[in-house]
Amino acid sequence: MSPRFFALGLTLLLLFLEAGCEAPYSGPPANLVVTNADVVTIDRDRPRAEAVAVLGEEIVAVGSNEAMEAYIGTDTEVIDAGGRLMIPGFNDAHAHYGPLDPDYIELRYTTDPSVITERVREAVSRARPGELIQGGHWEHEMFVGRQWPTKELLDEVAPDNPVALSRADGHSTLVNSYVLRASGITNETPDPPGGEIQRDPVTGEATGIFKESARRLLDYGAVPVERTAEEEAARRALGWDQMLEYTRSLGVTSIQHPGGGNAETYQRMMDEGKLTVRVDVAGNLTADPQELARWDELRKRYPAEGNWIRFGYLKGFMDGTLGSGTAMFFEPYEDEPETRGLPQMSYEELEEQVLACDAMGFQIGIHAIGTEANNWILNAYEHAREVNGARDSRHRSEHAQVLTDADIPRFAQLGVIASMQPTHCITDKRFAEKRIGLERSRGAYAWRRLLDAGAHIAFGTDYSVEPLAPLEGIYAAVTRKDRLGEEGDGWFPDQKLTAEEAIELYTLGSAYAQFMEDRKGMIKEGYLGDMVIYDRDFMTGPEDEIMQALVDFTIVGGKVVYRR
Numbered sequence: 435m436s437p438r439f440f441a442l443g444l445t446l447l448l449l450f451l452e453a454g455c456e457a458p459y460s461g462p463p464a465n466l467v468v469t470n471a472d473v474v475t476i477d478r479d480r481p482r483a484e485a486v487a488v489l490g491e492e493i494v495a496v497g498s499n500e501a502m503e504a505y506i507g508t509d510t511e512v513i514d515a516g517g518r519l520m521i522p523g524f525n526d527a528h529a530h531y532g533p534l535d536p537d538y539i540e541l542r543y544t545t546d547p548s549v550i551t552e553r554v555r556e557a558v559s560r561a562r563p564g565e566l567i568q569g570g571h572w573e574h575e576m577f578v579g580r581q582w583p584t585k586e587l588l589d590e591v592a593p594d595n596p597v598a599l600s601r602a603d604g605h606s607t608l609v610n611s612y613v614l615r616a617s618g619i620t621n622e623t624p625d626p627p628g629g630e631i632q633r634d635p636v637t638g639e640a641t642g643i644f645k646e647s648a649r650r651l652l653d654y655g656a657v658p659v660e661r662t663a664e665e666e667a668a669r670r671a672l673g674w675d676q677m678l679e680y681t682r683s684l685g686v687t688s689i690q691h692p693g694g695g696n697a698e699t700y701q702r703m704m705d706e707g708k709l710t711v712r713v714d715v716a717g718n719l720t721a722d723p724q725e726l727a728r729w730d731e732l733r734k735r736y737p738a739e740g741n742w743i744r745f746g747y748l749k750g751f752m753d754g755t756l757g758s759g760t761a762m763f764f765e766p767y768e769d770e771p772e773t774r775g776l777p778q779m780s781y782e783e784l785e786e787q788v789l790a791c792d793a794m795g796f797q798i799g800i801h802a803i804g805t806e807a808n809n810w811i812l813n814a815y816e817h818a819r820e821v822n823g824a825r826d827s828r829h830r831s832e833h834a835q836v837l838t839d840a841d842i843p844r845f846a847q848l849g850v851i852a853s854m855q856p857t858h859c860i861t862d863k864r865f866a867e868k869r870i871g872l873e874r875s876r877g878a879y880a881w882r883r884l885l886d887a888g889a890h891i892a893f894g895t896d897y898s899v900e901p902l903a904p905l906e907g908i909y910a911a912v913t914r915k916d917r918l919g920e921e922g923d924g925w926f927p928d929q930k931l932t933a934e935e936a937i938e939l940y941t942l943g944s945a946y947a948q949f950m951e952d953r954k955g956m957i958k959e960g961y962l963g964d965m966v967i968y969d970r971d972f973m974t975g976p977e978d979e980i981m982q983a984l985v986d987f988t989i990v991g992g993k994v995v996y997r998r
């Protein structure tokens with residue numbers, strides 16, 4: 435071949451490759467092909483597509499309907515999406531995941547405290563004397579008078595049973611007089627460090643509300659429910675089945691435990707072929723070498739290279755919550771000037787634990803809501819970087835709810851992930867300004883400011899504080915309005931996100947927070963085939979219809995695990 439022809443041939447070949455006219459696919463047929471979809475890929479190189487093919491667990495092709503033909507064999511399942519919206523599976527970066535409890539008294543969205551009395555009365559009628567009555571998710575800021583509930587709501591209907599009902603945020607618990615007696619709580623019992631026994635301002639008597647570490651004083655004195663080991667196991671298995679089904683129906687394909695999560699339980703479900711959600715379990719932030727060795731052992735058994743059950747990060751607590759008035763601020767609360775929150779450890783302890791965990795190469799995630807709590811953990815992460823050396827550590831602020839102007843840029847500078855839950859914004863906005871005032875609220879749930887400053891954000895729900903439903907989070911991020919809708923432009927509307935941005939934080943952003951952005955969070959070749967098809971395009975429709983969209987298909991690793 436003459437050099438001229440060789441050059442011409444090479445040019446043609448390059449043109450051929452550039453035009454994407456590769457040789458037709460000749461590998462094994464895909465197990466799943468979705469055609470005629472409005473695919474929102476979250477892949478910036480190709481934001482939209484029509485069709486996707488999955489082979490094994492992995493996406494092998496994204497493109498046009500025609501391009502998928504080569505992937506369809508006799509055993510390939512083909513879904514014609516009929517133009518419906520398909521996005522990557524949701525990855526909840528902060529979910530306190532577990533089996534549902536059939537006897538739990540669900541009080542979410544209760545506006546009338548007398549409902550609590552009624553629900554407890556019903557539960558008591560089914561229980562034997564002494565059995566523990568449990569429930570929660572009440573939110574006094576939703577009550578008509580916004581007053582904290584007290585033991586009087588429970589005492590008359592539950593004189594002979596312990597009752598424990600936790601607040602929506604899980605940081606305060608309402609108990610009845612039965613529990614106060616069983617726990618030996620009197621007017622003289624002092625508040626423990628980091629906790630508060632709420633008291634009647636006149637009589638000094640405990641109201642029944644126990645905040646933060648004060649809950650450890652509680653001894654329910656419950657008569658154990660008698661169930662055989664088999665009954666107990668069956669009940670738990672049923673609760674898990676219900677939870678997994680609920681998860682599938684919501685299009686949630688990955689979960690990250692913020693502390694806890696039993697890897698062996700998940701392994702068992704995996705072995706039984708029941709596990710339909712990818713799970714990161716977690717350990718606890720500690721400076722104790724023995725405990726760290728235990729987490730290290732678990733990390734080796736469930737390594738980060740895995741795709742199903744993995745060891746995530748070590749979780750700590752810096753403060754409480756805004757709703758309970760225990761989140762830790764530089765300045766006092768506006769409505770409770772005597773307090774600026776309750777640190778759950780000293781700065782010295784925090785630093786010691788962060789140093790020890792970071793030195794062993796663990797990722798760390800610390801619950802931090804208030805401005806000072808976030809400042810402390812950023813300082814501790816910065817200190818660890820100076821002492822142990824900089825690495826791609828991706829330490830996290832779990833919640834990162836209220837930040838000072840000075841701390842917002844530090845997330846990007848230190849590579850710290852803001853692990854945030856958009857529904858907290860629309861739940862807390864009802865009382866945020868009352869608690870912390872207008873000025874501090876500018877740094878609250880400040881997604882846009884964090885993104886503009888170059889920070890990585892991961893989205894989640896904080897289930898079961900908030901429902902596991904991702905579209906409530908998308909709605910919250912897009913509107914910053916109450917769930918029932920409201921006039922106007924939303925709360926601090928300059929912090930609103932587009933639906934596509936919110937989905938990205940909830941998929942790719944969450945995958946980045948768990949070091950999986952190379953294989954999860956986008957609909958892209960080489961990525962895990964985790965995808966959701968909706969019955970309507972909630973991204974471009976009216977914003978008050980976002981939460982009404984229903985999942986038609988949930989696909990995990992190329993398998994259809996839910997079909998409406």
Ligand SMILES: [Zn+2]
Pocket residue numbers: 528530692896
């Ligand atoms: Zn949480």
